Amino acid sequence: MDLVALSNGLHGPVQMDSVALFLWIGWLRHHGILNRIKIHALRHSHASLLISMGENPLLIKERLGHEKIQTTLGTYGHLYPNTNLEVAKKLTGILQVQSATESIANYTSNQHTAIYHRTVEEK
Structure with missing residues (x-):
C-alpha cells in the first residue's frame, strides 16, 4: 500500500x-x-469545541454517550463561561420592588423582627 x-x-x-x-x-x-494523538484526547477536544460553539449540554451528553447530564457537566462544566452577569442584566428591570413604608405585622416575639418593626415604624 x-x-x-x-x-x-x-x-x-x-x-x-x-x-x-x-x-x-x-x-x-x-x-x-x-x-x-489519543482517541480519548480527541473525545475531549470534540466536547470542548462543542461547548465553545455554544451547543446545548444535553446534545453534548448524547454525543458523548453519557447516561447522566451530571457526568457531562461534572467533566466539562469548567469550560462553560460564567454567565451570571449576563443573566443579571437580563433580569434587571423585570421585577419592580418597592420597600415597605409601614409594618403591618404585629408579631414581635423575635428580637430581630422586633428591631425591624421598630425601625420601619420610626420612618
Whole structure:
C-alpha cells in the first residue's frame, strides 16, 4: 500500500510504503517531532469545541454517550463561561420592588423582627 506522507519540496509528494511510513513516524516520535494523538484526547477536544460553539449540554451528553447530564457537566462544566452577569442584566428591570413604608405585622416575639418593626415604624 502506497501512502503520500510528505513533500520533498522539489518534486512534490514523496510516496512511501507502509513499512517506510511506520519507520518514518517512529523516527519522528522518537525525536519528539510527532506525538501520538489519543482517541480519548480527541473525545475531549470534540466536547470542548462543542461547548465553545455554544451547543446545548444535553446534545453534548448524547454525543458523548453519557447516561447522566451530571457526568457531562461534572467533566466539562469548567469550560462553560460564567454567565451570571449576563443573566443579571437580563433580569434587571423585570421585577419592580418597592420597600415597605409601614409594618403591618404585629408579631414581635423575635428580637430581630422586633428591631425591624421598630425601625420601619420610626420612618
